[in-house]
Amino acid sequence: MQFIKPDINIDFIGKRIIAYGISGALILISIISLIIDGGPKYGIDFAGGTVVQVKFDAAVKTDAIRKGLADVGIRQPTIQIFGEPEDNEFLIRSDVSEEAAEGFQEKLGDTLKTATGAEVEIRRLEMVGPQVGRDLREKALFAMFYALLFITIYISGRFELKWVQSGAMAAVLIGAVYLLSLLKMSIPFLIFSALIVSLVLFWFLKFKYAMGAIVALIHDVTITVGVFALFNKEFSLPIIAALLTIIGYSLNDTIIVFDRIRENLKKFTKNPMEVIINRSINETLSRTILTSGTTLVVVAALFFLGGGIIHDFAFALLVGIGIGTYSSIYVASPILIAWQKAAGKR
Numbered sequence: 001m002q003f004i005k006p007d008i009n010i011d012f013i014g015k016r017i018i019a020y021g022i023s024g025a026l027i028l029i030s031i032i033s034l035i036i037d038g039g040p041k042y043g044i045d046f047a048g049g050t051v052v053q054v055k056f057d058a059a060v061k062t063d064a065i066r067k068g069l070a071d072v073g074i075r076q077p078t079i080q081i082f083g084e085p086e087d088n089e090f091l092i093r094s095d096v097s098e099e100a101a102e103g104f105q106e107k108l109g110d111t112l113k114t115a116t117g118a119e120v121e122i123r124r125l126e127m128v129g130p131q132v133g134r135d136l137r138e139k140a141l142f143a144m145f146y147a148l149l150f151i152t153i154y155i156s157g158r159f160e161l162k163w164v165q166s167g168a169m170a171a172v173l174i175g176a177v178y179l180l181s182l183l184k185m186s187i188p189f190l191i192f193s194a195l196i197v198s199l200v201l202f203w204f205l206k207f208k209y210a211m212g213a214i215v216a217l218i219h220d221v222t223i224t225v226g227v228f229a230l231f232n233k234e235f236s237l238p239i240i241a242a243l244l245t246i247i248g249y250s251l252n253d254t255i256i257v258f259d260r261i262r263e264n265l266k267k268f269t270k271n272p273m274e275v276i277i278n279r280s281i282n283e284t285l286s287r288t289i290l291t292s293g294t295t296l297v298v299v300a301a302l303f304f305l306g307g308g309i310i311h312d313f314a315f316a317l318l319v320g321i322g323i324g325t326y327s328s329i330y331v332a333s334p335i336l337i338a339w340q341k342a343a344g345k346r
Helices: 013-036 062-071 104-116 130-160 163-182 187-205 208-230 237-267 273-283 285-305 308-345
Strands: 049-056 078-081 089-094 120-128
Touching (some): 013 208, 013 273, 013 308, 062 089, 120 130, 130 163, 130 187, 187 208, 208 237, 208 308, 237 285, 273 308, 285 308
Antiparallel strands (some): 049 089, 049 120, 078 089
16 A cells, blocks of 8 residues: 655655754753653562552542551552542552562451441552562663664674674673673663673674664664653553564664665665665655554554553553654664765775
8 A cells, every 4th residue: 555656755864964953852851851860760560569459449538548558568658549530449559568478468458448448459469579670670671682682683684794793793792791790780881881882893893784773773762761751650561561562663664764775775876875765765655654653543542542551551652653663764764874974984
């Protein structure tokens, strides 16, 4: 299906300086938001603690809920309304985590019923220790880092036939990160440093397509994380799943554009790089809009109709897919032009 004229010629590359400014502003806002908040706001999966979701059959006061929780050892909780106020449903969080003994859920239900005088249904009860939360946080960072490295191997091998060089580079980086992690170095700092080293190696090894793809993916993840910090939303395991989904989706879009650029470089050997890249983006524009549009419709349905549990996951996908489509056009592709100019100077 093609609803855009095949001879359309929108000057995307001519607007790349404006796009750089927009991307720079969004990344700056994201970094400032994270600094102000002292880093991402971790959910129970990563920070440890207790989460209880309860529903009452009548209106109750939060002080009564707090008293009932204190009787079972959940102290200093944060209690917020979950869903609509008339649903009488609450989400309770506490930094304190304890091992749930057998029958704990029944005891909690009875205590809350006595404290509030209303029938209660415990819909969710999660307890995660601080050590488990830290381990999950580190594994999530490693998952994203390894995903980016394996993407490097694929992009370099497919577009530049540098399977051996990219595989050797990835193996060395993975080994170095693993060994340094055994020395109890800060995992976030370690991953950040490894990404910087990766980009430097891309430059010296001339992985121009890999650099374009990876910079675009880092751009997408950074802005999505910044939006979460800006809206004070929590990071949990489902959000990490959403970020990995965004990486895959954005990469797929970038590969389509790169594939057309590679084809047109062989066809139009005398045309400037700017003209070839602009032509390639226009030729794949119909596919990009159709794919992104239909995906966003589904994700929007999840966001508005999926309920509170899946709300943040759908929100991350909404932001990430929009930013990923933008970065395929205005970040990944223009990097090839910047590379050519820099290589010409060298």
